[in-house]
Amino acid sequence: MHKITVNLGMRSYKIIVGRNITGQLGKVLKRLNIGSDAFIITNNFLKNKYGAKLAQSLSAAGINFIFKTVLDSEKSKSIETASIVIKDVAKFDRKKKVFIIAFGGGVIGDLAGFVASVYKRGTNYIQVPTTLLAQVDSAIGGKTALDLASGKNLVGAFYQPRLVFSDVEFLKTLDNKQLGSGMAEVIKYAVIKDAKLFTYLETRHKALSSGSAHALMEIIGSCSRIKALITSKDEKESLGLRTILNFGHTIGHAIEAAGGYKRYNHGQAVGLGMIAAVNLSAVLGLIDRKVSERVKDLIELYGLPVKLKNVPLDKIIKAHYYDKKFSGKENKLVLISAIGQAKIVRNVRLDLIKQAVNSIV
């Protein structure tokens, strides 16, 4: 079992990574003393598959609970769904010791975190992430979000959970696409911050792709440590340190948006965005071509696409300029100067960005 702390003074919290640990969640929550009545936000699939186990763990610790299921879809990250859920929390909350459990992937984590952040100006919540993507990334760091028609994640708050509880057991039921989506983020952490993890990913591909619990715990532990460290230092993205987590995401988001969120999922788009970013790093002379090839090879090894198909370049560039990370006309890209070494570069010439995107076509 790995235990990692996100250091935020009074608001510090633990990330627990383990195998088949859900039975212990009730006890852990009892000790945390964050409430006696759990409002569990999840989807039907997860409730049917793991609900009984979760329920048993909470009951054994004397924690009262209710399940609230939402659609297993990005559509659940809407103000409308949040509104319904908030009203249900208020109905459940007659005893005044309610706390919220986000039991699911990134969508449920973002939705539940948002609900917790605004209900009574802040209610305790914990993250029990059930996908690789959520375990290594979205469940940690307190970014909550809802989408608007005009853009993803445009509504939200910085609001930290009281615990992140990652059981790799949940990853067993994920399909390859979902695992690939998570692996893109794992590769991201390695490329920007952890050369050792990069080598681990290169050499332990077999174990990871066959679902070795030990190997999964290793990489989830490594990623959690990195995210915890960065979040501790720059909680609200105000110092720029957290910016490096956007590696591959700026162009990745643009690829997702330009493809109407249908052609490529988040992980695939981030994979392509990372290739564009390392190619741009090479064009700017920050790294050798060999390094960018090594990154591309690793992305390919984990079954992620390395060529962009059927999404027009000008659409990507346009979407790129509407990304919320841009203010006015300045751009700011996360590139690398070595494996494990991120570098923020400002005002990159548009023709070079185009050239980098073109390099993945």
Place this chain on the structure above:
Amino acid sequence: MHKITVNLGMRSYKIIVGRNITGQLGKVLKRLNIGSDAFIITNNFLKNKYGAKLAQSLSAAGINFIFKTVLDSEKSKSIETASIVIKDVAKFDRKKKVFIIAFGGGVIGDLAGFVASVYKRGTNYIQVPTTLLAQVDSAIGGKTALDLASGKNLVGAFYQPRLVFSDVEFLKTLDNKQLGSGMAEVIKYAVIKDAKLFTYLETRHKALSSGSAHALMEIIGSCSRIKALITSKDEKESLGLRTILNFGHTIGHAIEAAGGYKRYNHGQAVGLGMIAAVNLSAVLGLIDRKVSERVKDLIELYGLPVKLKNVPLDKIIKAHYYDKKFSGKENKLVLISAIGQAKIVRNVRLDLIKQAVNSIV
């Protein structure tokens, strides 16, 4: 003109109180440098009455703007209205330098503050309060809120404005009921924290009730200073210091709720709540009967009711126990030990609370 600072480190901001100062708002905003595009949330009455003046002030400073009107009703503090407004902000926000102006009373301030707190995980906003209640209380301190059917202010965030700009000129068009509602809060500040202000209110009743701009600026300045000080020390109500601002409000909210939010408005209910609180303080031997009578007399002087009619006692007690300030079975009441001296008392016996509420029937 009064200038008061709310000290919150990087998030510090100024409260400006003056007479006929709206013409200068554009210039002040230009200097603040918080954005070039103002999304102004207001209602039709205010837009028709003062919109041109506000528009001129912004235009002269080169600030682009748009007006968004909502219903002049507590109903506007809903998730549904917030959702509509957020989507409109996103539509307006093509240039990425948007900020929000809350131009109105408490409802608009709470709604606009909430929208600002969640749009892009926090967008700059300023408060331009147009009622006495908002100028002395709700516009300061960063509490934003929406209502749910199950309770008022159950959704929200702590999110500070970048400026509070109080022009007493706006108070000219307020009716007596609106002024009374504000005066209840002014009296509250005096009773819990400012004996000098209390005497001022006793002796300057004529000037204040005839709308003397000088006297209004005096009391708004005094109240702003108190709220600024308390907010600076206990921004998120975590240290208990901010709790004293709930003086008269715990029982007041219960009176409002028990009357279905129709029989008594907020100020009237708070007035009655304050009388119950000083009576309870006297019953507990914290103050002399003469002191509680003096408070009651001041409340009466400003045209607020001092007798509760047609709201059953047991309904008030029940509503009281569902107040969000209670956790479990503990109660916590703000009482006084002298004029200008608040005192928090825990676990007051229910029969004494009943007796205090009974004393205003």
